Amino acid sequence: MKRALWILVVLSIPFFSAQAQEASKILDTYRRNFTIASLDVKIQILQDAASGKNAADMGPLYEQALEFVTDNGSLMASDARFNQLAAIAAQQIGVVKYTASKGGLWKLFQIDSDTQTLQNAAIALGVVGAGDPDTIANLNHYVDTQNNLFAGGKQPDMIVLTACMQALGSLGDPSSFPILFSAMNVGYPDKITAVAKDALLSIKGDFQALLTGVIKDRPLSEKRLALQMALDSDKLTSDQKAQVSQFALDISLHSSAADAAAKDGFRDMRFTAARALGDRAWAPAASLLVEHLDTTIGEFDKGLVDTNHLLDAIGELGATGTHDAAVRLTQYLVLINSYTEKGKAYDEKVVTSILNALGALGDKVAFDDLMYTQYLNYPTGVKKAARAALDKLKW
Numbered sequence: 001m002k003r004a005l006w007i008l009v010v011l012s013i014p015f016f017s018a019q020a021q022e023a024s025k026i027l028d029t030y031r032r033n034f035t036i037a038s039l040d041v042k043i044q045i046l047q048d049a050a051s052g053k054n055a056a057d058m059g060p061l062y063e064q065a066l067e068f069v070t071d072n073g074s075l076m077a078s079d080a081r082f083n084q085l086a087a088i089a090a091q092q093i094g095v096v097k098y099t100a101s102k103g104g105l106w107k108l109f110q111i112d113s114d115t116q117t118l119q120n121a122a123i124a125l126g127v128v129g130a131g132d133p134d135t136i137a138n139l140n141h142y143v144d145t146q147n148n149l150f151a152g153g154k155q156p157d158m159i160v161l162t163a164c165m166q167a168l169g170s171l172g173d174p175s176s177f178p179i180l181f182s183a184m185n186v187g188y189p190d191k192i193t194a195v196a197k198d199a200l201l202s203i204k205g206d207f208q209a210l211l212t213g214v215i216k217d218r219p220l221s222e223k224r225l226a227l228q229m230a231l232d233s234d235k236l237t238s239d240q241k242a243q244v245s246q247f248a249l250d251i252s253l254h255s256s257a258a259d260a261a262a263k264d265g266f267r268d269m270r271f272t273a274a275r276a277l278g279d280r281a282w283a284p285a286a287s288l289l290v291e292h293l294d295t296t297i298g299e300f301d302k303g304l305v306d307t308n309h310l311l312d313a314i315g316e317l318g319a320t321g322t323h324d325a326a327v328r329l330t331q332y333l334v335l336i337n338s339y340t341e342k343g344k345a346y347d348e349k350v351v352t353s354i355l356n357a358l359g360a361l362g363d364k365v366a367f368d369d370l371m372y373t374q375y376l377n378y379p380t381g382v383k384k385a386a387r388a389a390l391d392k393l394k395w
Contacts, residue, residue, distance in 0.1 A: 023057040030061050034068075039081045042068070046088045050095070059098030065089035066104035073111035083114040090117060094124030102128050102135050109142065118160040126167030136173045139164050144179045147186050158188075162195050169199030177203045177210040178218055185225050207233070208240045215248050220265045223251065227269060231276055242282040249273035249288050253295065267299070271309060278316030286320040290328045293317050297332070311353045318357030326363030329354050333369050340376045351378065352385050359389030367393055 034045050046065055049058045069076070069086040076082040086108055093101045105121045105128070112118060122139070129135030143164050146156040165183060168176040180203070183196035203210065214226035230236055230244040252270035257263040274292050277285045296313040299305040314332075317325045333354050336346050355373070358366045366389070373386040 023054045026052070026054050027057055027061060030058065031064055034061060034064060039079070039085070043081060043085050043088065046085065046092070050088070050092050055092075056096050059093065059096050059100065062089040062092045062096070062098060063101045063104055066093075066101060066107070070104065070107045070111060076112050076114070083112065083117045086112065087114070087117045087120045090120035090124050094120070094127045097127055099128040102132055106135065106138050109138070113157075115157055115159050118157070119163045122160060122163035122167045126163075126170035129167070130171055136168070136171055136175060139168050139171070140176055140179045143168065143176075143183060147179070147182050150188065151186055158192055162192060165192075165195050165199045169202035172202055172204040174203060174205040174210060177205070178214050178222075181214050181226065182218070182222060185222060207235045208244060211244055212247050215244070215251055220255075220262060220269075223248070224265065224269045224272070227272060231272075238280055242277060242280045242285070245273040245276040245280075246282065246285040246288060249277065249285060249292060253288065253291055267305075270295075271312070274316045275312060278312070278319045281319045281321060283320045283322050286317070286322040286324045289313075289317040289320060290324060293328065293332070307347055307349060310347075310350055314350070314353045314357055318360055321361060323363055323365070326358060326361045326365050329357050329361070330366045330369055333358070333366070333373065337369065337373060337376055340378060348379060348382060351382050355382070355385040355389045359385075359392040362392050362394040364393050364395060 030045055030049050034042055037045060042065065046062070049055060049061055052058075065085055066089050069082055069089070072082060076086075090105055090108065093105060102125065105125050108117055108121045125135055125139060129139070143161065146161050146164075149156055161183075165180060168180060177200060180196050180200040184193055184200055188196070208230070211226045211230045215223045218226070227244065227248045231241055233241075236244070248269055252266045252273060255266055257266055270292060274289060277289060293313045293316075296305060296310055300307070300310045314329065318329060333351075336351055336354070339346050355370070358370065370386050370390045370393075374383050378386075
């Protein structure tokens, strides 16, 4: 059996060798004819090569056509045949996956503006550019530039832009994630936005890390959208969403804001992140939620936020179930008790919220001050809440 197989292999070698020689001869003939042909005949040669039985071997011919077009780039605007030639060559390079033509395809973006040509070139780059840093960087830069132009009120070529975003999705490089995320949120028409989202979801890599990267490095508007995307995503677990929220809370607490609008934006992101952490009773974020409470108290005292935000901050910290939370909430109770002793009014809802949180925490660090609260000039409801909290302390 092995001997028969060996004989078959040996007998097949001349056959495949003959096929390769024939394909090489046909390619050489096409290339020679292309060199001497008129522009109209060059187009016909490409069309014939693409439809022939050896079409898969015609990559060098299509690259030759690209070189001819780019060498005569100054004529493309005045003679549509150059664009036709370039469009055919670009399309066929993608069809036969001729990776050697990556550079030639990108040159078309530098010398041409024809929609069909650049669309075909982008589609082909999405096939032949896999793993090539230059191709990926070039497409990233193109899409990023179009995003910025659109944000500035200018209209990009949506057909070419769509093809470039689809190419980035096909290439799947993580470096494209923030670019596509921006495209998804810059305000393009719904169909373009959907293309950007599909491409973004095709990116390879850790989805949590990719979103965290947007929160870290991109503009504030995109930071907030990335956080919301994380919370809405079915690709992340609840713990992963908490980790993204913790990172977003850290960023929002420690980022400087140059104007009131930016301050409001970071504040809103802070509230969203803290709410997500409270909902998940995320203990690792306790220290950040202490800082969030401190910041919210300051904003409440200045009239920048309402009571509900302060109540949320108290509850979110209490939900962590940590000793640090009990210590900070006890300190807050001490402060309010001191105000009450001096006859300074304080919101009853806030006091009750602190007492309820301390009761839920059950940490004995609050014992002395819960006891003392009962002797101050608080309404009956507050004193009952203090008593209830005392009864829940663990010893």
